[in-house]
Amino acid sequence: xxxxxxxxxxxxxxxxxxxxxxxxxxxxxxxxxxxxxxxxxxxxxxxxxxxxxxxxxxxxxxxxxxxxxxxxxxxxxxxxxxxxxxxxxxxxxxxxxxxxxxxxxxxxxxxxxxxxxxxxxxxxxxxxxxxxxxxxxxxxxxxxxxxxxxxxxxxxxxxxxxxxxxxxxxxxxxxxxxxxxxxxxxxxxxxxxxxxxxxxxxxxxxxxxxxxxxxxxxxxxxxxxxxxxxxxxxxxxxxxxxxxxxxxxxxxxxxxxxxxxxxxxxxxxxxxxxxxxxxxxxxxxxxxxxxxxxxxxxxxxxxxxxxxxxxxxxxxxxxxxxxxxxxxxxxxxxxxxxxxxxxxx
Amino acid sequence: xxxxxxxxxxxxxxxxxxxxxxxxxxxxxxxxxxxxxxxxxxxxxxxxxxxxxxxxxxxxxxxxxxxxxxxxxxxxxxxxxxxxxxxxxxxxxxxxxxxxxxxxxxxxxxxxxxxxxxxxxxxxxxxxxxxxxxxxxxxxxxxxxxxxxxxxxxxxxxxxxxxxxxxxxxxxxxxxxxxxxxxxxxxxxxxxxxxxxxxxxxxxxxxxxxxxxxxxxxxxxxxxxxxxxxxxxxxxxxxxxxxxxxxxxxxx
Numbered sequence: 181x182x183x184x185x186x187x188x189x190x191x192x193x194x195x196x197x198x199x200x201x202x203x204x205x206x207x208x209x210x211x212x213x214x215x216x217x218x219x220x221x222x223x224x225x226x227x228x229x230x231x232x233x234x235x236x237x238x239x240x241x242x243x244x245x246x247x248x249x250x251x252x253x254x255x256x257x258x259x260x261x262x263x264x265x266x267x268x269x270x271x272x273x274x275x276x277x278x279x280x281x282x283x284x285x286x287x288x289x290x291x292x293x294x295x296x297x298x299x300x301x302x303x304x305x306x307x308x309x310x311x312x313x314x315x316x317x318x319x320x321x322x323x324x325x326x327x328x329x330x331x332x333x334x335x336x337x338x339x340x341x342x343x344x345x346x347x348x349x350x351x352x353x354x355x356x357x358x359x360x361x362x363x364x365x366x367x368x369x370x371x372x373x374x375x376x377x378x379x380x381x382x383x384x385x386x387x388x389x390x391x392x393x394x395x396x397x398x399x400x401x402x403x404x405x406x407x408x409x410x411x412x413x414x415x416x417x418x419x420x421x422x423x424x425x426x427x428x429x430x431x432x433x434x435x436x437x438x439x440x441x442x443x444x445x446x447x448x449x450x451x452x453x454x455x456x457x458x459x460x461x462x463x464x465x466x467x468x469x470x471x472x473x474x475x476x477x478x479x480x481x482x483x484x485x486x487x488x489x490x491x492x493x494x495x496x497x498x499x500x501x502x503x504x505x506x507x508x509x510x511x512x513x514x515x516x517x518x519x520x521x522x523x524x525x
Numbered sequence: 526x527x528x529x530x531x532x533x534x535x536x537x538x539x540x541x542x543x544x545x546x547x548x549x550x551x552x553x554x555x556x557x558x559x560x561x562x563x564x565x566x567x568x569x570x571x572x573x574x575x576x577x578x579x580x581x582x583x584x585x586x587x588x589x590x591x592x593x594x595x596x597x598x599x600x601x602x603x604x605x606x607x608x609x610x611x612x613x614x615x616x617x618x619x620x621x622x623x624x625x626x627x628x629x630x631x632x633x634x635x636x637x638x639x640x641x642x643x644x645x646x647x648x649x650x651x652x653x654x655x656x657x658x659x660x661x662x663x664x665x666x667x668x669x670x671x672x673x674x675x676x677x678x679x680x681x682x683x684x685x686x687x688x689x690x691x692x693x694x695x696x697x698x699x700x701x702x703x704x705x706x707x708x709x710x711x712x713x714x715x716x717x718x719x720x721x722x723x724x725x726x727x728x729x730x731x732x733x734x735x736x737x738x739x740x741x742x743x744x745x746x747x748x749x750x751x752x753x754x755x756x757x758x759x760x761x762x763x764x765x766x767x768x769x770x771x772x773x774x775x776x777x
Contacts, residue, residue, distance in 0.1 A: 181648075181686050183655045188713045189678075192685055193773045195712055195743040196750065202740055214774070239751075239768040276744040 199236045200275045206234060206282065217246055217253075217347050222285060225269070232269060236280040247279040249347065254281035256323055256349050264314025266334075266342050286342055292330035295429060301449075304429045305475055308422075310341040312475070315422060316468035318343075319415045324350040326413070328421035329400040330428055348396065350413060399434040400424045403459050416461040419471055423456020423464070426475070448478050451487035546614065546759040549604045564604075565595055567687060567757055571679035572622055573652050579672055580626050588649045594625050609759025613767060619676050655682075681771050684757075688750035689713065695745060703728065707735060708742035 184192070199221065201208055209222040209231070218237040225232050237246045257268040271281040288294070291307070298304050311333060315325060325332075326348040334342045396405045402420035404412055424434035430445055431437075436454065445453065452474050458464045465471040474484045481501030483489055489497065499506060548560030569591055576587040598604060598621070607617050696705035707728065711719050721735045728735070754771060758764040768774070 181651070181690050182713070183651070184682050184686050184689065184713065186678075187716065189682060189685060190773075191712045191715065192689075192746065192750075195739075196747040196772055197774065198743075200740045200744055202737065219774075238772070238774050239765050275740070276747065 197238065199234070199278060199280065201234075202275050204272065204274065206232070208234075215345060215347060217250055223282065225282070231285040232282040233285045234280055234282045236274065236278050238278075250279050250281065252351075253347050253349065256346050256351065257281075257283065260318055260321060260323060260346075262314055262317045264310055264341055264343055265318065265346075266344050286334045286336060286344065288334050288336035288340075290331055291333035291335060291341075291425075292428075294335040295330070295432075301430065302479055305479055307335065307341055308426050308429055309472055309475060311343060311425065312422060312468050312472040314341070314343040315418055316472065318349075319418065319468055322352045324352060324413060324415065324418050325421070326350055326405065326417065327396055327400075328418060328425055329397045329434075330425065331397075333425075350410070352414065396421075402461070404461060414461070415467060416464045419464050419468060420457050420461075422468065422471060423453050426456065427453040447493070448484045448487045448489075452478070452484060455486040544759060545756055546604060546607060546609065561595075561599065563756055564598075567683055567753070568618060568680070569595065569647050570652050570655070570683045571676055572618070573647075573649065574656050574679050575619065575622060575672075575676050576626065577656055578675060579623075582626075584649065584653055588647075590626055590629065591649075592647070593629065594622055597625055607759065609763045613763055614757060614759055615677065615680055615767070616673070619673070677770060684753060684771060685750060688746055688753055691749045691753070692742065692746050695749070696742075701738075701741075704738040704742050707738045708746070711735075711739060712743070 197219065199208065199219075201223065205225055205227045206223040207226055209224055212220045212222050212233065214220070215235070218235055221234045221236070223232055223234040224230070235250065237250050239246065251271060254268050254271040257266065261267065266286055267284050269282045269284070271279070273279055295304065295307075298307065311328075315328065318325060323346075325343065325346060327345060328343070332343065332345040334344055336342065396402075398406070400421045402413075402417040405417050405420075426449075427436065427445075428434045430449060430453070436457070452471070455474075456464055456471055465474070470485075474486055477484050481497060483494070483497065545560040545564045548556050549564070551557055551560070572594060573587055573591040576582050576590050577584070580587075580590075582590060603621055607614060692708070693705050696702055707724055710727075711721075711724060721732050721739075724735045725732045750771070751768060754767055755764050758767055
């Protein structure tokens with residue numbers, strides 16, 4: 181038996197990992213990332229002469245579980261045609277038997293890298309609303325993402341926001357509803373609706389136990405998801421993650437400050453975050469649309485549903501909203517007073 | 526298109542090799558022996574090297590301890606106590622080796638063994654030569670992590686070397702001796718200067734033929750290595766974890 185040097189071990193490992201694209205229309209370019217199920221590569225679609233992302237499973241299972249999950253992920257993506265969700269192009273099997281799918285190659289930056297370049301709170305909130313749009317659409321099709329976090333959001337060169345990595349997605353109905361969602365905002369109704377009664381150190385890695393009971397990312401994962409209560413998850417679990425994402429966008433951390441009043445946030449925004457990330461699903465927003473509406477109301481200078489204002493706060497908000505007109509009227513009145521004083525002299 | 530269209534054919538583990546852990550508990554004596562042989566074939570070299578390095582034993586002592594360990598594994602039916610839900614087989618065996626060496630030292634016994642271990646040719650001279658060729662940083666303190674790392678690396682080396690031998694046999698059976706030579710030249714003995722172009726010149730074939738041959742060999746090597754690995758794991762979860770560790774898919 182021959183001795184294998186460390187260099188040979190490394191080459192064997194690389195050779196075993198690199199997907200064999202013979203017989204496909206793709207040409208391998210480079211490795212981009214590793215996910216829970218497999219590896220994502222940049223590849224060139226030689227027929228259409230465009231760059232795509234190719235995701236392929238790494239370890240085979242006796243029962244083909246990983247392969248089936250990848251196929252499922254591709255099909256979920258295929259059913260979710262939305263500008264905020266990365267489109268899937270193709271699915272198939274490589275010569276070495278591994279299942280793969282290709283999707284749009286997304287350039288740009290991950291949200292956690294991008295957010296530093298967005299200075300204003302309103303701009304950050306507008307990004308958040310675009311994420312909400314995509315997630316609400318998926319919910320309307322009966323799909324939960326279950327792993328919403330900054331690393332799974334990409335912002336492209338022209339500001340397009342894309343929700344990525346649907347590998348942990350849960351289909352709430354038997355199959356993804358493959359039709360346009362109804363205009364009715366109450367379309368986020370699931371077949372079997374359930375009514376279930378550390379800052380700065382958040383792992384980027386989704387937690388997947390050996391038995392797949394706990395899947396998600398600490399800090400962004402709802403308590404019921406962290407308990408592995410998979411059967412009881414509904415849209416409100418994603419709403420918890422969206423709340424953590426919103427807090428991350430505004431403070432840099434997905435979790436609330438240890439004291440009850442978060443000094444990093446305005447009261448209305450803190451209340452929206454707190455409501456979204458309530459421990460009990462019943463206390464959260466029932467739908468993503470309602471969460472998005474509250475954020476939009478804040479952006480428009482209106483009262484948000486999550487926070488009951490004092491008279492002083494209401495006056496302050498009124499002033500901020502109509503500052504221009506209030507100052508204009510005040511200037512007009514001041515002028516009138518000055519003119520009157522001048523005329524009486 | 527149905528889901529079956531995408532069912533992975535070649536990459537799904539064909540249930541040809543039974544886990545050694547299951548087999549070793551079998552009531553069939555032949556099956557038990559085959560399982561122990563497979564285990565011994567894959568692990569004797571990493572264990573020998575580990576005893577030499579971790580316990581700083583001279584070659585003769587390490588040889589006796591390695592053989593003694595496998596005898597003990599049989600006599601005390603240590604594999605029956607292994608639970609794949611609690612640890613990896615690899616880690617379990619390493620801990621067993623440590624206990625065995627400590628107990629042997631305490632009892633002050635060291636005897637020539639080998640009669641009762643499975644019929645596996647233990648080429649200690651080759652292992653010794655390999656140990657000499659392995660770069661070990663002497664300044665490295667033998668922390669539990671570095672010991673685990675050393676044992677894992679030697680275990681992967683042993684696993685891959687066995688898979689390479691299987692591939693050689695497969696190539697011979699399928700009349701693909703040239704394919705194996707190309708694989709050997711590029712993947713086993715190659716360096717940064719190796720290229721498909723050079724191989725195509727050396728062997729008088731087209732670059733496409735080199736590419737196809739290497740793709741085939743790598744595909745088969747991957748299948749064989751995973752197949753062997755499956756045999757050495759206690760269950761599906763352990764297999765998934767060990768495959769990621771062996772192929773370095775966790776660390777990349």
